[in-house]
Amino acid sequence: MNKSQHIITASCVIGNDKVYKNGELLFEGNSANVSDLLPGLYDFLAPDYPKFYKMDNVSKLGWLATEILLKGSFEKTAYALEDVGVVFSNSNSSLDTDLRYFQTVSGYPSPSLFVYTLPNIVIGEVCIRHKFQGENAFFIFEKFQADFIRQYTGGLLDTGVVKACICGWVEILANEYKAAVFLVEQKNTGLEFTAANMYRLFNL
């Protein structure tokens, strides 16, 4: 079956002040505030990417999750840049930033907040960082829909639109946040790209 060829070759889950890489605890914060957790995680990774500080919180979260996902797990030279796709989803779109932007409108509307008032900007930040040029999409669901992500991403892989894909969930609103991102490649063995395996990692 085609499904068995789609393998989760890496995963990163961020939630409840904990960061898991491939199911193993990588980092544990001690902050009740996500605005402190994200820079703390950036300092832990030390990627030397000053543009990080300019991002909104959903982009920071997705960018960090992808950074952890790919580090040491992704053989970038194995793929053409246009063969790597990104498919993300969440439930609150860019509302976290929309609200911050709205607060500035009565005075001087902030251009740098305005540019983040779309959820797919997080995909742009990931693609700028890694120069990926493949298919991308951002979906809004009430909650994480692993079945849909498996079906959509599997379709991209099956039809050759992409040869590798980063997919999952990147959600933040105020202090409520969760990221669960997966690297899916076509391999002979490994963790099968199934909804059940994604849910298991998501719920760590």
Place this chain on the structure above:
Amino acid sequence: MDKLMYDLKTQLIEQLNLQDKKPEDIGDDEALFKEGLGLDSIDALELIVLLQQNYKIKLANAEDGPKVFRSVRTMAEYITEHQGKTV
């Protein structure tokens, strides 16, 4: 002028989210865009907002932007020249 330039550097760091910079890291004559501080087009819009918000100066002619925002010193000179005037 020195005090104004220091204040501007502090405001640039705050407004443009340059958390990896300190005021002393930014040269008075260092280019703000491209090879200098590396600001982008969105930052340019934020600089226009900064002038309005902090100094009540409205940059009426967008063509003046590259000259005014060339460095911290050129910004300070522009503010000194135009503060209190209607531009």
